[in-house]
Amino acid sequence: MDYLRTPDSRFERLLDYPFEPNYVTVDGLRMHYVDEGPADGKPILMLHGEPTWSYLYRHMIPICAAAGHRVIAPDLIGFGKSDKPTDINAYSYQNHMDWVKSLLDQLELTEITLVCQDWGSLIGLRMAAENESRFRAIVVGNGMLPTGDEQAPKAFHIWKAFAIHSPVLPISRILNVATFRKLGPDEIRAYEAPFPNRKYKTAARAFPKLVPVTPNDPATQANRAAWKALEQWKKPFLTTFSNGDPITRGGDKYMQERIPGAQGQPHQTLVGGHFLQEDSPVQFAQAVNNLLAGMD
Structure with a gap:
């Protein structure tokens, strides 16, 4: 598989x-992850979405690690x-599932608390549903597991068309539009860092069109099956969506x-985009810590 590696x-x-x-190697590719907190702590798996990376969780990782948890943020x-x-067809929903599953297997993670947002939810919620015995709790902020049976919001279709057809994909501008506060120049540099030029942005363009939006989408059956499992999920499940x-x-x-x-969970509505x-x-990190403190 041909690929690029950001310097x-x-x-x-x-x-x-x-x-x-x-780093771990998955399907011949190098996958990076942050691993902070005590090695014997119960793991929190923080999954980012589109078009971000683990930098998105930089303020949450130390807070959760300081509470005694091992934080894994790939x-x-x-x-x-x-x-x-470099091939856009390499980025299938199932491939992303397989790559993350390989990470969990190689790190031998169990008793996982999933923290997910955006595409991290599409991958993470299905991962938890398909591997229920390895997860102990789920926290979702601004995420979902679509099957294509429901109508996607207009805002998503606008974003999808932009990601596919726009001649430029301005990563930091996308972040600024979708947050309440304005990112500083150092933060903008960090979000642009993975993408030296447009050739590195293939995954960012691929993700929106992988979201199931019709009942006959390739991922629909697997996501429907995941929902059946989630409808039986009795472990703690917390939502921390923004307003x-x-x-x-x-x-x-x-x-x-x-x-x-x-x-009966202490669901929260946080301030933000x-x-x-x-x-x-x-507040997001504290919600995670408070949930887990109540479980110990």
Whole structure:
């Protein structure tokens, strides 16, 4: 598989990102992940979405690690410090599932708490549903597991058309539009770091069209099966959606009604846009820690 690897120099001296790099090989590709906190702590798996990378969780990782948890925050293939296949057809929903599953297997992770947002939810929720015995809790912020049986919001279709057809894909501008606060120049540099030029952005262009939006989508059957498992999920399931995301708005109530483990949980509505990790990272991290403290 042909791929690009972002030069390490692009990631030097990033603001608030002091974490040592760690790597596994998945399907012949190098996958990067952050691994912070005590090695014997129960793992929190933080999955990012589109078009971000583990930098998105930089403020949350230390808070959760300080509470005694082992925090694993991978860069999905095609993003961050992970390798970036050049063929857009390499980026299938199932391939992303397989790559993340390989990471979990190689790190031998069990008793996992999933923290997910955006595409991290499409991958993570299905991963938890298909590997229920390895997960102990789920926290979803601005995410969903679509099957194509429901109508996608207009905002998503606008974003999908832009990602596919726009001659340029301005990563940091996308982040700025989807957050309440304005990113500083050092943060903009960090989000642009994985993409030296347009050839590195294939995954970012691929993701939107992989979201199931019709009942006959290739991922529909697997996601329907995952929902059947989630409808039997009795472990803690917490939603921490923001108040300003037009893409996932209402998804928290939908999951609270369908997933048994969501009953009686201290669900929160945080302040922020789509990327709530930028707008309310401390509150998001504290919600995770409080949930887990109540389980121990």
